[in-house]
Amino acid sequence: MERSNGKSASVAIVNLGCAKNVVDAEEMLGVLAEHGYTLTADPSRADAIIVNTCGFIASAKEESLSAIRDAMLWKRRRGAKVIVAGCLSQRYGQKLLEQVPEVDALIGVGQMARIHEVVEQALGRTEPFIEQTPPQHRWAKTGTRVLSTAPWSAYLKISEGCDHKCTFCAIPAFRGGHVSKPLERVLAEAEDLAARGVKEVNLIAQDSTQYGLDLYGKQMLPHLLRELSAMEAFRWIRVLYCYPSRVTDAFIEVLANTPGVLPYVDLPLQHADDEILRAMMRPVGREKYVALIRRLREAHPDMTVRSTFIVGFPGETDMHFANLLSFLEEVQMDRAGAFIFSPEDGTPAEKLPNRVPQRVAQTRYDRLMRLQQRISLMRNRAWVGREIEVLVEAAHPAQNNLWIARSFRDAPEVDGVVLVRGKNLQPGTFVKVTVTDATAYDLIAESNANLPVSAGHKEEVSP
Numbered sequence: 370m371e372r373s374n375g376k377s378a379s380v381a382i383v384n385l386g387c388a389k390n391v392v393d394a395e396e397m398l399g400v401l402a403e404h405g406y407t408l409t410a411d412p413s414r415a416d417a418i419i420v421n422t423c424g425f426i427a428s429a430k431e432e433s434l435s436a437i438r439d440a441m442l443w444k445r446r447r448g449a450k451v452i453v454a455g456c457l458s459q460r461y462g463q464k465l466l467e468q469v470p471e472v473d474a475l476i477g478v479g480q481m482a483r484i485h486e487v488v489e490q491a492l493g494r495t496e497p498f499i500e501q502t503p504p505q506h507r508w509a510k511t512g513t514r515v516l517s518t519a520p521w522s523a524y525l526k527i528s529e530g531c532d533h534k535c536t537f538c539a540i541p542a543f544r545g546g547h548v549s550k551p552l553e554r555v556l557a558e559a560e561d562l563a564a565r566g567v568k569e570v571n572l573i574a575q576d577s578t579q580y581g582l583d584l585y586g587k588q589m590l591p592h593l594l595r596e597l598s599a600m601e602a603f604r605w606i607r608v609l610y611c612y613p614s615r616v617t618d619a620f621i622e623v624l625a626n627t628p629g630v631l632p633y634v635d636l637p638l639q640h641a642d643d644e645i646l647r648a649m650m651r652p653v654g655r656e657k658y659v660a661l662i663r664r665l666r667e668a669h670p671d672m673t674v675r676s677t678f679i680v681g682f683p684g685e686t687d688m689h690f691a692n693l694l695s696f697l698e699e700v701q702m703d704r705a706g707a708f709i710f711s712p713e714d715g716t717p718a719e720k721l722p723n724r725v726p727q728r729v730a731q732t733r734y735d736r737l738m739r740l741q742q743r744i745s746l747m748r749n750r751a752w753v754g755r756e757i758e759v760l761v762e763a764a765h766p767a768q769n770n771l772w773i774a775r776s777f778r779d780a781p782e783v784d785g786v787v788l789v790r791g792k793n794l795q796p797g798t799f800v801k802v803t804v805t806d807a808t809a810y811d812l813i814a815e816s817n818a819n820l821p822v823s824a825g826h827k828e829e830v831s832p
Contacts, residue, residue: 378406378416378417379409379414379416380406380408380416380419380488381410381414381415381417381418381419382418383412383421383436383439385420385429385433385455386421386433386455386456388571388573388781389573390421390423391518392514392573393455393478394421394517395516395517396481397454397484398514398517399513399515400481401484406488412439412440416449416450417449417452417488418443418444418449418450418451419452419453419454419488420437420440421455422437422454422456422458423455423457424457424460425456425539425540426708427712427713428711430457434468437451437453437469438469444473450488451471452473452475452487452491453475454478454484455478456478456544459477459478459479460539460543460714462499463499466499470497473491473494474487474490474497474498474499474500475497475499477500479545483500513561514558516565520567520797521567521568521760521797522568522760523562523569524570524571524572525555525559525562525570525571526550527550527555527572527580527590528549528550528576528577529544529548529550529574530545530546530548531544531575532546533576533650534650535650535651536648536649536717536721537649537679537710537711537713538716539716544575547575547576547579547582549579549581549585552593552596556593556596556597559597559602560602569603569604569605569606569781571607571780571781572590572594572608573609573610574610577609577612578590578611578612578615578617579612588615588620590608594606594624594627597629598627598629604629604760604799605629605631605777606630607631607633608624608635609635610635610637611635611637612637613636613653614652618664621668624669624672625672626669631777632669632673632777633672633675633777633780634665635676635780636675637676637677638653638658638676639651639679640682641658641678641696642655642690643655644684645684645685645693648683648718649718658700659700673704673778674702674703674704675703675783676702676704676706677706677708678707678708678737679707679710680707680708680709680710680733680737681727681729681733681734682725683718683721683722683725684721684722684725685710685725694736697737697740697744698740698744702741703778704745704784707734707738745810746808749785749807749810749812750807753805753806753807754803754804756802756817757801757803757804757814758800758802759774759775759776759800759802759814760774760775760776760797760799761773761774761789761795761797761798761799762775762786764794771788772788772789772794772816773786773787774786774788774789774800774802774814776812784810785811787813787814788814789802789814790814790816791815791816800817801816801817802814802815802816
């Protein structure tokens with residue numbers, strides 16, 4: 370779109386939240402580019418600023434509101450239009466507009482393919498407006514994504530929405546029920562990513578393990594992974610957001626034995642006390658969790674298991690929390706993060722009695738994270754002396770001949786890194802290194818001859 374001065378209007382996107390929001394933002398950038406807008410990473414130079422928000426928990430909402438307020442500064446200083454997209458916009462709509470009335474437009478999660486129309490309207494009018502309908506996820510064509518990640522790594526969204534009824538979670542209310550992306554569409558997007566030089570693809574969804582049930586009447590994730598492996602384009606294929614009750618033997622077999630598919634599972638368990646799990650409406654208990662993790666590790670000796678947990682859920686007693694800690698001691702997660710319970714508007718858990726005081730919840734959070742740091746350090750130290758393959762990402766900003774890399778155990782953004790000593794390494798290449806030391810989150814390694822490994826993916830990814 371051209372402005373009155375004959376130049377195309379410029380647009381910046383400020384993205385917040387999870388990897389699924391990253392894909393949404395990249396798709397919006399693709400739509401805008403195809404319709405003639407100039408893209409900029411600098412909001413201070415943009416005619417329109419899109420804030421792609423997260424509405425998962427209270428801290429995420431506050432971060433989104435802070436980003437909206439920051440965008441307002443550029444509206445006041447140079448007349449930029451401010452458009453709010455994403456989960457917060459979909460979830461609160463008119464209420465959000467009342468809270469930040471200077472916003473020019475709100476767009477819900479189901480209208481991303483129309484972002485160019487919304488920007489055009491916002492640039493041409495003075496009254497705020499809302500473009501929002503219940504999310505339907507018909508997988509409208511959005512054009513070529515503009516990747517915001519490193520050129521060798523990308524996310525691939527395989528479904529939207531969620532059918533689970535977890536009492537603490539509001540996501541189904543504003544993202545809708547689970548809708549799988551057709552297999553041919555997923556594979557076409559994968560081929561496009563491969564053609565652009567992507568070597569690591571991370572599959573994402575609200576529940577990746579449910580993929581295909583709605584379209585094909587059966588879980589299709591194992592089949593999808595085999596199809597991606599057969600393309601021989603990706604050295605690393607990683608699955609994120611797996612629901613524990615849907616992890617099947619077929620899926621585990623593919624994780625453990627399919628070339629390019631990493632022995633890595635992201636398994637948000639949320640808690641490990643059966644009483645708290647029932648209150649959360651999580652249909653799996655501690656014994657089954659333990660058995661599942663045992664099956665995963667029996668399938669592949671280097672299987673990496675990461676999880677997240679909620680502390681301070683209503684009714685959580687010292688005994689319930691002690692059960693969670695003892696579970697972590699028993700299963701020895703490779704990676705684990707935690708959240709303090711956040712009472713979300715409209716969720717069943719918001720109305721539950723016996724709220725845990727914030728001070729107590731914070732203490733429990735600190736104890737859990739200290740325990741997990743000790744466990745993670747022990748698990749990381751087990752790699753000292755081993756040779757592993759890493760993906761070089763960048764030169765260290767403060768030290769010469771030190772490089773930031775990741776191993777197959779490290780998903781982008783959420784896990785640790787491998788700090789590699791070596792000369793003349795190239796970002797975007799895979800190299801063999803020997804692990805020399807470990808911290809709770811990261812490994813330290815020496816480059817083996819500084820020679821890149823072949824870009825093919827038929828070698829084993831773990832030592």
